[in-house]
Amino acid sequence: MPAFALSLPLHVAAATAVASQSQGRRGRIKTTSACCWRRAAVPVNMAAVTSSTLSKLAPLEAILFDIDGTLCDSDPIHFCAFRELLQKVGFNNGVPITEDFYSANISGGHNDDLARALFPDLDHDKAMKFMDDKEALYRKLAPEQLKAVEGLHDLCRWIEDHKLKRAAVTNAPRSNAELMLSLLGLTEFFPVLVIGSECDRAKPFPDSYLKALELIGASPDHTFIFEDSASGIRAGVAANVPVVGLTTRNPEKVLQDAGASLLIKDFQDPKLLSILEEIEPTVATVEQV
Numbered sequence: 001m002p003a004f005a006l007s008l009p010l011h012v013a014a015a016t017a018v019a020s021q022s023q024g025r026r027g028r029i030k031t032t033s034a035c036c037w038r039r040a041a042v043p044v045n046m047a048a049v050t051s052s053t054l055s056k057l058a059p060l061e062a063i064l065f066d067i068d069g070t071l072c073d074s075d076p077i078h079f080c081a082f083r084e085l086l087q088k089v090g091f092n093n094g095v096p097i098t099e100d101f102y103s104a105n106i107s108g109g110h111n112d113d114l115a116r117a118l119f120p121d122l123d124h125d126k127a128m129k130f131m132d133d134k135e136a137l138y139r140k141l142a143p144e145q146l147k148a149v150e151g152l153h154d155l156c157r158w159i160e161d162h163k164l165k166r167a168a169v170t171n172a173p174r175s176n177a178e179l180m181l182s183l184l185g186l187t188e189f190f191p192v193l194v195i196g197s198e199c200d201r202a203k204p205f206p207d208s209y210l211k212a213l214e215l216i217g218a219s220p221d222h223t224f225i226f227e228d229s230a231s232g233i234r235a236g237v238a239a240n241v242p243v244v245g246l247t248t249r250n251p252e253k254v255l256q257d258a259g260a261s262l263l264i265k266d267f268q269d270p271k272l273l274s275i276l277e278e279i280e281p282t283v284a285t286v287e288q289v
């Protein structure tokens with residue numbers, strides 16, 4: 001793969017991130033060794049977040065799910081893929097990007113936007129070829145590394161038991177999204193999968209969530225969304241659907257500021273179980289004759 005000519009804002013930012021990290025300013029781990037990812041120690045201050053918006057959703061009709069970082073903790077795999085390929089093309093003078101740089105500039109972004117931001121001086125088709133290569137590496141790494149967020153499968157059973165409508169809504173490419181749902185055993189669970197790039201506008205615009213509501217025939221007044229990124233939360237809020245934010249990787253303040261109605265650590269969080277009990281629909285029982 002040819003080295004890309006880079007004298008870029010993000011390139012400079014990458015160098016700055018490496019420099020500050022080497023000084024130990026933020027006490028973060030170095031990311032220049034073998035690929036690894038440390039779960040961020042992010043305390044969840046539930047008192048600062050209100051769940052009253054969610055209480056108004058009863059009876060709950062549907063739940064919409066983001067995929068990356070929400071159904072599964074996939075960011076470490078994306079980070080590994082970006083770090084390896086960016087180094088290979090000479091980004092940041094060949095110095096590997098750091099976790100801080102990835103979190104601040106890449107995580108949750110749409111590929112089209114990332115291609116322009118990472119390679120503003122490069123022909124866009126060539127920049128998109130880099131993104132395609134990165135997605136191919138992600139799909140190669142995912143089968144061995146992808147893990148469901150804690151409590152996901154119990155929640156899915158609860159959703160099936162309560163006959164709730166559901167959809168997966170993501171900015172990921174369709175091939176990635178379908179692979180992740182397959183690896184998680186959720187291909188059949190989601191009758192609808194909405195891809196951001198197949199809508200007029202991807203997240204943070206509301207289009208993909210509005211499309212999901214339309215396809216499953218659900219009311220925003222009785223639906224909520226699970227999201228893990230500020231961009232995704234803004235998309236949900238713009239669609240007038242309350243959002244439960246997962247602090248999988250992103251700081252709670254970032255998710256709060258984006259408009260999350262409730263913050264949870266994972267799908268086993270007591271705060272989530274409590275609100276689900278409050279708004280769960282009555283499941284009609286059919287008398288056996």
Ligand SMILES: [Mg+2]
Binds near residue numbers: 066067068228229232
């Ligand atoms: Mg996400």
